[in-house]
Amino acid sequence: MKEEFLDCLYEPCPIPLLKALKKLNKMKAGDLLIMKTDHNCSITNVIEWVDKQGHKMDYIEVGKGEWEIYIEKVVSDG
Amino acid sequence: MTSERIEALKKRREKERNQMTNRNQNLYAWLLLAAVILLSTALLVNQSPYMWVFPIGIMLGFTLERSRFCFAAAVRNPLIVGTTKLLQAVILALMVSTLGFFILQIVTVDINNFQISEIPGSLRPVGWNTVIGGILFGTGMVIAGGCASGTLMRIGEGFTLQIVVLGAFVGGSVLSGVFHYPFWHDLLIEGRTVIYLPQLIGFFPALILQLSVLGILFAAARKLGKMR
Numbered sequence: 001m002k003e004e005f006l007d008c009l010y011e012p013c014p015i016p017l018l019k020a021l022k023k024l025n026k027m028k029a030g031d032l033l034i035m036k037t038d039h040n041c042s043i044t045n046v047i048e049w050v051d052k053q054g055h056k057m058d059y060i061e062v063g064k065g066e067w068e069i070y071i072e073k074v075v076s077d078g
Numbered sequence: 079m080t081s082e083r084i085e086a087l088k089k090r091r092e093k094e095r096n097q098m099t100n101r102n103q104n105l106y107a108w109l110l111l112a113a114v115i116l117l118s119t120a121l122l123v124n125q126s127p128y129m130w131v132f133p134i135g136i137m138l139g140f141t142l143e144r145s146r147f148c149f150a151a152a153v154r155n156p157l158i159v160g161t162t163k164l165l166q167a168v169i170l171a172l173m174v175s176t177l178g179f180f181i182l183q184i185v186t187v188d189i190n191n192f193q194i195s196e197i198p199g200s201l202r203p204v205g206w207n208t209v210i211g212g213i214l215f216g217t218g219m220v221i222a223g224g225c226a227s228g229t230l231m232r233i234g235e236g237f238t239l240q241i242v243v244l245g246a247f248v249g250g251s252v253l254s255g256v257f258h259y260p261f262w263h264d265l266l267i268e269g270r271t272v273i274y275l276p277q278l279i280g281f282f283p284a285l286i287l288q289l290s291v292l293g294i295l296f297a298a299a300r301k302l303g304k305m306r
Binding site: 010011012013014017018021032034038039040041043044045048049051052056057058060062063064065068070071072 | 080143220232235238240303
């Protein structure tokens with residue numbers, strides 16, 4: 001049950017999505033991933049992709065124009 | 079879909095966030111809103127041609143930001159990760175505007191006697207230049223992380239990187255628009271015929287044709303989104 005953190009501040013699409021994709025591949029089922037981004041488009045991209053992969057996720061706006069996306073890996077070999 | 083552990087994590091991070099300083103920006107928002115209203119009123123009083131364009135532009139920008147709509151992501155995501163929700167949204171928007179322009183044109187254009195330049199909308203000759211221009215624009219858009227509207231919207235939202243993009247955007251537009259455009263216009267556009275579907279097959283068949291093509295693309299995008 002590890003908790004990983006990804007800092008994606010100042011990174012434009014699709015970098016946050018690709019970073020999440022790489023990180024999730026290395027994680028085990030049940031691990032949590034916290035992503036921080038200030039690119040609102042990334043949320044749509046990441047959320048849609050994560051949902052399609054079957055992982056659990058949600059996000060909140062932590063500051064003005066800054067969001068955190070939380071992902072729980074469900075399947076072991078995504 | 080969320081889960082119990084994510085909800086717990088959300089609560090924990092929320093608590094941690096409250097300990098961080100979260101500056102209130104409401105004052106700036108009100109000042110900006112006041113400036114927008116002032117400028118709109120000034121345009122209205124002066125009967126400026128921008129009196130409709132400006133408020134509509136502001137509202138479009140607001141919608142764009144709230145909906146997280148992004149043309150760059152719409153065409154890029156299907157290729158890199160196979161998600162197509164935004165692409166479906168763009169195709170749907172094209173269908174809506176097809177209908178809108180159909181109504182606009184059918185009431186203003188006399189099909190037997192018209193000038194291309196008088197038709198509402200922007201009608202230009204198509205050719206290989208369109209394809210090459212599209213590829214160039216698309217490549218730049220994906221590298222820069224946004225098209226025109228997306229770049230402007232994200233600057234407003236505080237995404238600083240895109241200020242650099244805006245600089246290049248303005249520079250490039252001035253350079254090509256003012257200095258290079260006459261050259262390309264003479265080379266590729268001047269003297270070429272404009273294809274205007276309603277003139278060839280009539281208004282209603284043109285509408286049905288365009289909507290069906292978009293409908294097929296929409297169905298294909300939907301199918302692609304459900305795969306994998």
